[in-house]
Amino acid sequence: MKFSTLMTASLLALAAGPAVAQDKTINIAGFGASSGVVGIFGQNSGAAMAAAVEKINAEGGVTLADGSQASLVTTYYDDRCNAEEGISVLRRIASTDALVAVGPTCSNVAEPLFGILQAKVDDAGDTGLQFPVFTDVAIKGGLAGISEWVFRNTPSESTMYDSLFAWIRETHPDAKTIYGGVEEDFAHSRFTWYEVMRKAAENHGFEVVGEAQWLLNDTNFSNQARGMRRAEPDVVAISAHPFTTCGMLREMARQRVEPKVLVGLTSSSSLETLTGCANEAEGIIIPTSFAPVNEGAQSAAAAVVANGGQLDLHSAAAWENIMILKDVIEAAGIEGTDASREEDRRKIRDGLAALTEAPGLLGMNKRMPDGEAVKPYVFVDAENGKWEVLHNPGS
Template structure:
């Protein structure tokens, strides 16, 4: 083949590649979740939920690029950088755990890509300034849940509280907000112990905790690693009430923990007990819709609250896309990403699986008390407790 013929072929190939891309603008959603590693019980249902999200919105094709960060903060950052610089996504969803989500913030901000985290800690979106203006999240803020716990503790006569939680940002955040919420109810946090997500023993921490003789204990952890201190407390004969955060609100916890989880109390999003909610609960219809779609694909009883957080992130994107398109900006551009960020921030009265979202310039969580119910494990099942 002559140089001239080869050059013509190369030019023709380049044109053939360029024109379909220009003619088929599409909204690209990047996703990084922890579908392996210690947070896998969170990340797997989040990953599985992505396949249920719409592939066309307002006449535009929507595609999803899903990566696993293995509950590793460095990998979460690496995934995020790939999604925004190589895949040119318009929005990032994830990740499952707080440390990874916090580490992703600078990457999305420097590339001006909106991010919706599915991790809980309020530090992901607070203080709402600088890089965080690009970041939103769907799980309930820790303080909202801690206030519900403190009110329940007060009703149950708790005066002293022990704490054991993750030795990371999740545990830090929960210890901080629980101290504030407890003190407001006249409850003292008398001891605080920490452990790592992949630890295999917490015997030393539990012995120190029990030495302070608390009326009750709060486990500030998430996913199946919560079973480790729960079992140790039971094995050591602790007779007080054991509370958990909403990070324990999934069926995998019950599966791993078994009988040792009987009687635990925690705050949760309404999705966890959707079938037990009164018909007038503002999130019931939306939560039921997600349950129907998820269990239609994955089987009866498989609905998971963490998958619900990803579903809600998807609903925020679906609500924002038409508004962003009205600006005239095209998917794949800086202008569209800015318009999408602005549209997410303007979402109001969006009923989703975990509550009703009302985003503002200063609140990128947007949830209120309607996103919180109290539940208790009774006979191995989550039960709605409206009187707690």
């Protein structure tokens, strides 16, 4: 079922029967890291979900199976980027009246958490939790395949970095070598360097002349920068989140490591990087599935700021998830009663599984059979304390 079919069904539902007062509610839970080193990601996702819910409710809420209207409500739970906490949080959410959860933030939480869900729908021998999860942030590749109750609205980093290194090869033909820096204890950072960035660079003819590793809570990067300086690479790729990206960039500046091209991790295309080290980040290039390049994206960004957050590629997905779920809820014939809760959860799961495309803030997102997504993207670079669109591969 394509999204256009869902939209048609939604419009028909809106036309069916008189609306009643919005004394009914549909609960969409959010969860992720809203505290700790990467807490800003969860805070922004929570703000984006709240902003999207406000917009939907201001426009009349959602239409239920009987033609009545319901308001959306959302609560955001902090899992502290800890796998055990994340599993506990999801079980707690499943014990409430929530019909679906958006999250989590961290890939090291997502992977074991998805493992407690029923792997195959209708497998009578699998007693795993039957609850739909629609991921906004945890971006490590391939995780949706763990369970048929999992759906992700995260961009394909393999696609984005392959395109980026092809573009670098074309625009910087004199660049031959690359040096990698990686946040070794963070699942997303580690996977993206070893399985995505490095492979894409090598596929496009770059020679890897060294690697440096550090940890998420590290504050001293002198040894890593020293090794990088000795290698004199043409390209440096830093696969790390904003806090340690800034730490590494400051040390590179101190030791005068000056590559021709500087590449960053998707998650660092955020305000936090520019707030932490705008001068040192000047010129860093990052592929991202969000930039405020059209009216819809700009409006969403303003709404999220009004709710105390910022819109980036992760929180933009949280906004999109709420908008997608609205249409799935209306098309699936959700009843929204205590008696229908389990059936409603299954309907939402099936509705998400049926999607082949859905609208996003940068354009149409493709929904893949394995629950993953392929999203439009652009390359941005840091210019004078702002993220500016450097190149749009889709244009």
